[in-house]
Amino acid sequence: xxxxxxxxxxxxxxxxxxxxxxxxxxxxxxxxxxxxxxxxxxxxxxxxxxxxxxxxxxxxxxxxxxxxxxxxxxxxxxxxxxxxxxxxxxxxxxxxxxxxxxxxxxxxxx
Amino acid sequence: xxxxxxxxxxxxxxxxxxxxxxxxxxxxxxxxxxxxxxxxxxxxxxxxxxxxxxxxxxxxxxxxxxxxxxxxxxxxxxxxxxxxxxxxxxxxxxxxxxxxxxxxxxxxxxxx
Numbered sequence: 001x002x003x004x005x006x007x008x009x010x011x012x013x014x015x016x017x018x019x020x021x022x023x024x025x026x027x028x029x030x031x032x033x034x035x036x037x038x039x040x041x042x043x044x045x046x047x048x049x050x051x052x053x054x055x056x057x058x059x060x061x062x063x064x065x066x067x068x069x070x071x072x073x074x075x076x077x078x079x080x081x082x083x084x085x086x087x088x089x090x091x092x093x094x095x096x097x098x099x100x101x102x103x104x105x106x107x108x109x110x
Numbered sequence: 111x112x113x114x115x116x117x118x119x120x121x122x123x124x125x126x127x128x129x130x131x132x133x134x135x136x137x138x139x140x141x142x143x144x145x146x147x148x149x150x151x152x153x154x155x156x157x158x159x160x161x162x163x164x165x166x167x168x169x170x171x172x173x174x175x176x177x178x179x180x181x182x183x184x185x186x187x188x189x190x191x192x193x194x195x196x197x198x199x200x201x202x203x204x205x206x207x208x209x210x211x212x213x214x215x216x217x218x219x220x221x222x
Contacts, residue, residue, distance in 0.1 A: 008150070033209050042114075042200065042213035043153070087152060091209060097168065098143070098211060100153040 002026040004088055004101035011107045012078050020073045020104045022088035029090035032064045032071045033098070038084045046073070046086075075106070083108045113137070114214035116201055122220045129188040131217050133201030141204045142184035143211065144168075144176065146197040153200065159184055191221045 004024045012018040022032065031050040035043040049055050049064035049071065061074040075082055088101040117132035135142065143158040145168075155168030157176040165176050173195060177185045184203075188195055201214040 031209060035211075042215050043202075043211075044213070045210040048209045097155055097158065098209075099155075100145075102150065102152040 002029065002090060002092055002099040004090065004099065006086075006088060006101040006104045008102070009105045009107070011109065013109050014078055014080060016078050017074065017076045018078060018106065020075070020086050020088075020106065022071045022073075022101055024069050024071075024088075024090060024101075026069070026090055026092070026099075028093035029099075030093060031091065032062070033089045033091070034060075034062050034073045035087045035089060035100075036084050037087065037103075043087060078108050080108050080110065082106060114201060114203055114212050116199075116214040116217050118217050119215060120218050120220075122222065123188075123191050124222050125192055127188075127191050127221075129191050129219065129221075131186040131188075131199055131201075131219070133184045133186070133203075133214055134182055135184075135201075135203040135212070135214075136182065137203060137205065137212065138181065139203035139205045139212075140181070141206070142178065143202045143204075144174075144184065144186045145200045145202065146170070147200055147216075148197050156186065191219075193221050195219065196221045 033048045034046040037043040047062040054063045059076045064071040085103045087103045114135045144156045145153040159178045175187045199217045202211040204211045
């Protein structure tokens, strides 16, 4: 089966850089995704890494290392609006299901 | 603009009631999913569907059933609601084997 571990909470100040880690145990998956969810809102897709390496989209970057069973989301130039929960997810190769991590709550302070 | 809608944002039901949660997507997506979200547990998959009239159990299907009579609509049914089914329910859809799931706004269900 699949399991994805994330830190439960991360805090940072505006303008800073923060890294949210995702370590996983999985028998096989297509790639690693990241979703953002504001309080009371629906999860929204942020990024997807099919291959090892870094993918950059504006202030957000995502990284995957299959050999280390590890990925991370990097948020730069933090803004107050980045305060939200962030979930990593993998799509299982056998079942095609999307398996989510437990989520990391990011709080950005002024 | 892509849209997934859910029939209610908030719902309060009594133990033993039959509960229907409706989800509609306007993107002609083949795949639809129902999750529940609880603090500290993330999103857990209840059921999913690859096509009309097709359904597959997710990780926590007990106490739930689903119906997909039309491509755009995926319903979650609680045959006899129980207090441990108090949760946030999220519906999502995705085109084929793509990776970006589109989520509805969620239904916060309270079972008394």
